[in-house]
Amino acid sequence: MDLINNITLGFQTALTLANLFYCLIGVFLGTLIGVLPGLGPTATIAMLLPLTFALPPISSLIMLAGIYYGSQYGGSTTSILVNLPGEAASVVTTLDGYQMAKQGRAGVALATSAIGSFFAGTVATFLIAAFGPPLAAIALRFGPAEYFSLMTLGLVASIVLAQGSLLHAFGMVVLGLLLGLVGTDVTSGVQRFTFDTPELADGIGFVTVAMGMFGLGEIIRNLETEAQRSVVVAKITTLMPTREDWKRMIAPILRGTAVGSALGILPGSGSILGAFAAYSIEKKVSRNRAQFGKGAIEGVAAPESANNAGAQTSFIPMLTLGIPSNPVMALMVGAMIIQGIQPGPSVITEQPALFWGIVVSMWIGNLFLLILNLPLIGLWVRMIMIPYRLLYPAILVFCAIGVFSLRNSEFDVYLMALFGILGYVFSKLGCEAAPMLLAFILGPLMEEFLRRAMLLSRGDPLVFVQRPISATLLGIAVLAMTAVLLPSFGKTREVAFKE
Amino acid sequence: MIRSTRDFWTGAIYVLIGLSAVLIARDYGMGSAVRMGPAYFPTILGIILMVVGAVALIRSFILPGTPIGAFAIKGLLLVISSIFLFGFIVREAGLLIALPLLVIISALASSQFRWVPTIALAAGLTVFCAFVFIKGLGVPLPLIGPWLGGG
Numbered sequence: 151m152d153l154i155n156n157i158t159l160g161f162q163t164a165l166t167l168a169n170l171f172y173c174l175i176g177v178f179l180g181t182l183i184g185v186l187p188g189l190g191p192t193a194t195i196a197m198l199l200p201l202t203f204a205l206p207p208i209s210s211l212i213m214l215a216g217i218y219y220g221s222q223y224g225g226s227t228t229s230i231l232v233n234l235p236g237e238a239a240s241v242v243t244t245l246d247g248y249q250m251a252k253q254g255r256a257g258v259a260l261a262t263s264a265i266g267s268f269f270a271g272t273v274a275t276f277l278i279a280a281f282g283p284p285l286a287a288i289a290l291r292f293g294p295a296e297y298f299s300l301m302t303l304g305l306v307a308s309i310v311l312a313q314g315s316l317l318h319a320f321g322m323v324v325l326g327l328l329l330g331l332v333g334t335d336v337t338s339g340v341q342r343f344t345f346d347t348p349e350l351a352d353g354i355g356f357v358t359v360a361m362g363m364f365g366l367g368e369i370i371r372n373l374e375t376e377a378q379r380s381v382v383v384a385k386i387t388t389l390m391p392t393r394e395d396w397k398r399m400i401a402p403i404l405r406g407t408a409v410g411s412a413l414g415i416l417p418g419s420g421s422i423l424g425a426f427a428a429y430s431i432e433k434k435v436s437r438n439r440a441q442f443g444k445g446a447i448e449g450v451a452a453p454e455s456a457n458n459a460g461a462q463t464s465f466i467p468m469l470t471l472g473i474p475s476n477p478v479m480a481l482m483v484g485a486m487i488i489q490g491i492q493p494g495p496s497v498i499t500e501q502p503a504l505f506w507g508i509v510v511s512m513w514i515g516n517l518f519l520l521i522l523n524l525p526l527i528g529l530w531v532r533m534i535m536i537p538y539r540l541l542y543p544a545i546l547v548f549c550a551i552g553v554f555s556l557r558n559s560e561f562d563v564y565l566m567a568l569f570g571i572l573g574y575v576f577s578k579l580g581c582e583a584a585p586m587l588l589a590f591i592l593g594p595l596m597e598e599f600l601r602r603a604m605l606l607s608r609g610d611p612l613v614f615v616q617r618p619i620s621a622t623l624l625g626i627a628v629l630a631m632t633a634v635l636l637p638s639f640g641k642t643r644e645v646a647f648k649e
Numbered sequence: 650m651i652r653s654t655r656d657f658w659t660g661a662i663y664v665l666i667g668l669s670a671v672l673i674a675r676d677y678g679m680g681s682a683v684r685m686g687p688a689y690f691p692t693i694l695g696i697i698l699m700v701v702g703a704v705a706l707i708r709s710f711i712l713p714g715t716p717i718g719a720f721a722i723k724g725l726l727l728v729i730s731s732i733f734l735f736g737f738i739v740r741e742a743g744l745l746i747a748l749p750l751l752v753i754i755s756a757l758a759s760s761q762f763r764w765v766p767t768i769a770l771a772a773g774l775t776v777f778c779a780f781v782f783i784k785g786l787g788v789p790l791p792l793i794g795p796w797l798g799g800g
Binding site for chain 1: 655656658659662666667673674677678682683684686687691695697698701702705708714715717718719720721723724728729731732733735736737740748753755756758761762766767770771774782788789790
């Protein structure tokens with residue numbers, strides 16, 4: 151069967167000493183930044199992108215992927231031990247995880263989180279393997295109109311799933327599209343919005359934007375509220391869950407995996423939405439719902455499975471269609487482009503070693519995380535103790551040198567600073583940065599597809615609704631928008647975000 | 650009068666940027682629907698952005714919103730200017746000067762700043778980066794720049 155051949159190829163690729171090494175580094179780094187508050191996978195991957203020039207393509211992607219799903223593991227460690235979520239997706243884990251720690255069950259909570267995450271990672275890997283090729287096959291028959299509609303759907307979804315005001319998020323998407331157009335227009339050769347600056351002729355680098363808005367912006371935001379961290383680290387006694395614990399874990403892990411996998415594919419969220427949704431659902435459905443918030447093991451198992459599943463399934467649109475579903479995936483697209491690989495449905499067929507190597511390495515990475523993390527907890531706890539006032543200047547240094555090294559240009563450093571200001575201001579105004587970054591990557595692509603679609607249809611804009619797939623995609627986008635604008639749904643959304 | 654400052658300023662910024670985009674793009678050539686010129690997409694986007702901004706502006710007078718909250722001015726100024734400074738002097742003065750300055754100036758933004766650990770951090774980071782980035786990865790940054798007689 152084809153799947154077996156492909157998986158074998160994947161193992162052959164992933165099990166080379168070099169790739170195992172990079173996978174290990176990736177998940178280790180990922181856990182580390184997951185543990186450290188204030189440093190997230192987006193900023194880290196952005197910082198490491200310049201380095202991936204030097205690495206072979208498969209190795210660099212394996213490492214970067216490891217950073218992303220590894221960070222989900224790391225985030226839960228601090229949530230449970232210190233009531234501080236290292237990652238946005240781990241916020242929910244603090245609710246019951248820290249309570250469990252206070253009851254002396256920190257070890258069990260950590261083990262539950264690791265087990266749930268491993269199971270979810272395995273399932274998600276399988277999902278990618280099973281659904282990737284068929285999806286790519288469908289997408290190979292896409293014309294420019296379908297791609298345009300798909301990207302529109304992606305952007306609409308990122309608006310719908312954004313926190314804060316929908317209107318603001320909409321504006322951010324348009325702004326991102328505009329910023330993506332800065333530079334030389336490929337078709338006509340005209341320089342747009344460059345104000346005669348030669349450094350802008352190739353456009354604004356997305357690493358620059360990502361580091362500025364997510365890295366710098368986040369740091370300034372954190373400086374607003376330098377909370378005194380109560381580092382009351384709970385003692386870890388036993389790691390093994392009791393039989394009762396095992397029984398209670400199973401259903402939430404299954405449900406969390408399902409929810410997380412489904413929501414991870416949707417553009418805009420990645421792992422965060424899945425974790426929140428899984429917790430809410432678990433709370434409604436569980437027999438022990440009264441214990442939620444007081445140390446219910448389900449409250450750890452469900453979101454932790456969900457966020458891992460989500461982190462991995464968010465690779466599906468990127469690997470099969472070339473469309474990033476969240477900022478981290480957008481950076482991965484960038485990483486592929488740096489390596490000279492054009493992301494899209496043909497990647498699976500033209501570069502099978504790449505696709506299957508990454509898929510298999512995800513599972514191996516999960517294995518590494520399961521085995522390595524529990525012994526290394528002492529190390530992570532010590533990392534948490536690093537004061538933020540020492541951490542963020544270090545982050546700034548890496549950002550500055552990293553961005554400079556992209557083109558050996560201090561202009562990029564200035565630009566990053568500018569986006570830092572923008573990122574901070576926008577966050578104060580309630581404008582989400584994630585939709586903007588997504589739109590920034592997609593902007594030039596969307597214009598290209600729009601152009602081609604119009605050319606092929608001889609100027610007829612109705613082509614987008616006349617072609618069935620395109621019409622369906624746009625229809626879903628419209629549905630999503632209206633659903634979210636309806637008052638009742640809007641309230642649900644707000645409540646979900648508040649929780 | 651303004652019931653949502655967030656909406657007001659967001660709207661103002663959006664209108665401003667949208668308008669600028671449309672005005673600047675005028676020179677690029679619109680082309681036609683069949684052969685879209687370089688100005689086509691930007692103009693559409695600019696108009697949409699202006700509309701979104703206008704809606705936000707109008708809404709800011711009608712619906713109350715959460716207040717913006719205090720700005721971390723000190724943090725903003727110190728962090729951003731430290732980065733700018735780094736970019737400005739790193740090639741001329743060298744990494745050995747620029748990096749410690751970046752660390753110290755940005756660290757000053759913290760309410761829990763203390764000189765000794767910060768200087769230690771600056772020293773450690775400089776050594777680390779000199780080895781990893783310049784010696785290891787070959788980033789073309791001088792350790793000591795022309796201003797101080799270096800290469």
